[in-house]
Amino acid sequence: xxxxxxxxxxxxxxxxxxxxxxxxxxxxxxxxxxxxxxxxxxxxxxxxxxxxxxxxxxxxxxxxxxxxxxxxxxxxxxxxxxxxxxxxxxxxxxxxxxxxxxxxxxxxxxxxxxxxxxxxxxxxxxxxxxxxxxxxxxxxxxxxxxxxxxxxxxxxxxxxxxxxxxxxxxxxxxxxxxxxxxxxxxxxxxxxxxxxxxxxxxxxxxxxxxxxxxxxxxxxxxxxxxxxxxxxxxxxxxxxxxxxxxxxxxxxxxxxxxxxxxxxxxxxxxxxxxxxxxxxxxxxxxxxxxxxxxxxxxxxxxxxxxxxxxxxxxxxxxxxxxxxxxxxxxxxxxxxxxxxxxxx
Amino acid sequence: xxxxxxxxxxxxxxxxxxxxxxxxxxxxxxxxxxxxxxxxxxxxxxxxxxxxxxxxxxxxxxxxxxxxxxxxxxxxxxxxxxxxxxxxxxxxxxxxxxxxxxxxxxxxxxxxxxxxxxxxxxxxxxxxxxxxxxxxxxxxxxxxxxxxxxxxxxxxxxxxxxxxxxxxxxxxxxxxxxxxxxxxxxxxxxxxxxxxxxxxxxxxxxxxxxxxxxxxxxxxxxxxxxxxxxxxxxxxxxxxxxx
Numbered sequence: 001x002x003x004x005x006x007x008x009x010x011x012x013x014x015x016x017x018x019x020x021x022x023x024x025x026x027x028x029x030x031x032x033x034x035x036x037x038x039x040x041x042x043x044x045x046x047x048x049x050x051x052x053x054x055x056x057x058x059x060x061x062x063x064x065x066x067x068x069x070x071x072x073x074x075x076x077x078x079x080x081x082x083x084x085x086x087x088x089x090x091x092x093x094x095x096x097x098x099x100x101x102x103x104x105x106x107x108x109x110x111x112x113x114x115x116x117x118x119x120x121x122x123x124x125x126x127x128x129x130x131x132x133x134x135x136x137x138x139x140x141x142x143x144x145x146x147x148x149x150x151x152x153x154x155x156x157x158x159x160x161x162x163x164x165x166x167x168x169x170x171x172x173x174x175x176x177x178x179x180x181x182x183x184x185x186x187x188x189x190x191x192x193x194x195x196x197x198x199x200x201x202x203x204x205x206x207x208x209x210x211x212x213x214x215x216x217x218x219x220x221x222x223x224x225x226x227x228x229x230x231x232x233x234x235x236x237x238x239x240x241x242x243x244x245x246x247x248x249x250x251x252x253x254x255x256x257x258x259x260x261x262x263x264x265x266x267x268x269x270x271x272x273x274x275x276x277x278x279x280x281x282x283x284x285x286x287x288x289x290x291x292x293x294x295x296x297x298x299x300x301x302x303x304x305x306x307x308x309x310x311x312x313x314x315x316x317x318x319x320x321x322x323x324x325x326x327x328x329x330x331x332x333x334x335x336x337x338x339x340x341x342x343x344x
Numbered sequence: 345x346x347x348x349x350x351x352x353x354x355x356x357x358x359x360x361x362x363x364x365x366x367x368x369x370x371x372x373x374x375x376x377x378x379x380x381x382x383x384x385x386x387x388x389x390x391x392x393x394x395x396x397x398x399x400x401x402x403x404x405x406x407x408x409x410x411x412x413x414x415x416x417x418x419x420x421x422x423x424x425x426x427x428x429x430x431x432x433x434x435x436x437x438x439x440x441x442x443x444x445x446x447x448x449x450x451x452x453x454x455x456x457x458x459x460x461x462x463x464x465x466x467x468x469x470x471x472x473x474x475x476x477x478x479x480x481x482x483x484x485x486x487x488x489x490x491x492x493x494x495x496x497x498x499x500x501x502x503x504x505x506x507x508x509x510x511x512x513x514x515x516x517x518x519x520x521x522x523x524x525x526x527x528x529x530x531x532x533x534x535x536x537x538x539x540x541x542x543x544x545x546x547x548x549x550x551x552x553x554x555x556x557x558x559x560x561x562x563x564x565x566x567x568x569x570x571x572x573x574x575x576x577x578x579x580x581x582x583x584x585x586x587x
Contacts, residue, residue: 210444
């Protein structure tokens with residue numbers, strides 16, 4: 001194993017394998033400014049529990065939207081049901097914690113395993129179902145899961161959800177516990193951001209972009225599209241499953257009615273669309289925007305449920321590239337394509 | 345023998361798009377595939393490239409049977425192609441487009457991403473697009489898109505390149521540049537070419553042999569001069585003489 005510094009890159013040689021890391025300032029300057037801002041944010045509101053929970057929610061939304069952005073590019077299809085894996089992760093963690101008394105770090109391994117199994121089982125859909133059919137199937141999956149939680153009420157406690165899940169951290173001071181949980185959610189989101197960002201800068205990102213653009217042509221160029229689509233779907237499903245695990249242990253309660261219905265999907269979709277379809281950093285911007293919007297809209301009471309999709313529709317028509325798209329109009333550098341619904 | 349197609353047929357419902365076609369191509373040959381519109385030329389190309397599955401018959405590349413293999417496996421065995429209507433990856437840069445060919449075409453497990461891009465730059469330079477390496481493919485002109493497709497096809501390090509109407513829509517100046525490019529590809533990379541083309545002048549000047557298809561059937565094969573004077577071919581292209 002040896003390191004080598006080439007122009008703007010660090011190259012790690014592991015036997016015959018070469019791993020590269022881009023160190024050009026133009027690539028990391030803006031992301032680091034953003035990260036520094038996000039790290040400082042909880043400190044500014046440390047004595048306001050409402051805002052702390054808003055920041056945690058935003059991080060959770062982003063942590064779902066980031067792998068989803070990779071998934072939608074890498075499989076070339078719109079997934080309308082990422083919350084299915086939030087459910088898999090959340091319920092696995094909750095059931096193990098309540099019935100077997102497992103702690104969060106014990107349940108994590110099983111959550112990863114379950115998400116991996118379900119991801120693998122569902123991944124052939126990316127090769128069988130095209131375009132809108134895939135979107136429809138993924139839309140139905142979490143709703144079916146929700147029905148299951150009602151049918152097997154004894155197991156999943158349908159309406160009320162499972163409570164008494166072991167918390168992630170235990171501190172005597174509730175405020176410290178909240179700050180730690182907030183930073184943990186931020187850490188999880190940033191970890192996902194780093195993983196997906198580095199992946200998309202590698203050959204895997206290039207393959208994902210090629211599949212998203214013209215999957216038939218990518219196959220003619222020698223790319224095993226079925227393998228890469230299934231791999232992408234499975235890995236991102238595991239990542240979303242881990243978010244479910246975090247939510248269950250963070251809240252201490254996990255209810256299907258909170259995370260599986262369309263309303264939660266609309267939120268995630270709003271994050272993706274506002275951020276800019278297929279944009280990683282846009283997902284973070286979108287997540288904070290949606291979390292703040294959600295908070296602001298609560299003053300309208302029940303109208304909130306109509307306003308949310310209404311805003312989604314307006315943004316769909318007016319900001320096709322999302323909020324991040326506004327930034328990109330000034331600093332145009334298109335690394336990866338925007339998502340499109342495949343009709344063929 | 346590089347490519348051997350044996351009694352290949354393709355049915356689309358009741359329509360026989362390719363009907364019991366057999367042909368062979370030697371290494372280093374430039375073979376023209378001609379015929380009127382709807383003769384089954386592109387379908388035959390799709391069958392060879394694996395985009396369509398043959399209803400019957402067999403295809404061999406270097407004596408390895410490729411019938412029924414997926415397009416990516418056929419590409420890795422050494423068959424690459426361009427498209428009648430250019431199909432680049434529109435939202436990727438020209439460099440990334442060719443990079444896909446470099447990384448996917450042949451198994452190069454130890455090639456890093458930047459080495460692949462360096463290799464892709466070489467192919468872009470070869471087709472004269474190095475200056476546009478950072479331009480999105482959708483922003484290129486038709487001629488540039490066709491050149492990009494040729495570079496992408498070359499990047500997969502093929503033994504056989506199937507070119508589908510590379511001249512379509514090009515002005516005379518661009519067309520002659522495209523011919524020059526294909527000639528240089530053959531000289532420098534020693535690839536075998538199967539070329540679908542409607543412009544007979546190009547076929548006459550460039551190819552060693554011509555195969556003619558009509559209604560999905562092979563009706564003639566031979567040197568271009570001989571084939572073009574065959575009354576059957578004249579009839580196929582121009583129709584029967586009136587009175």
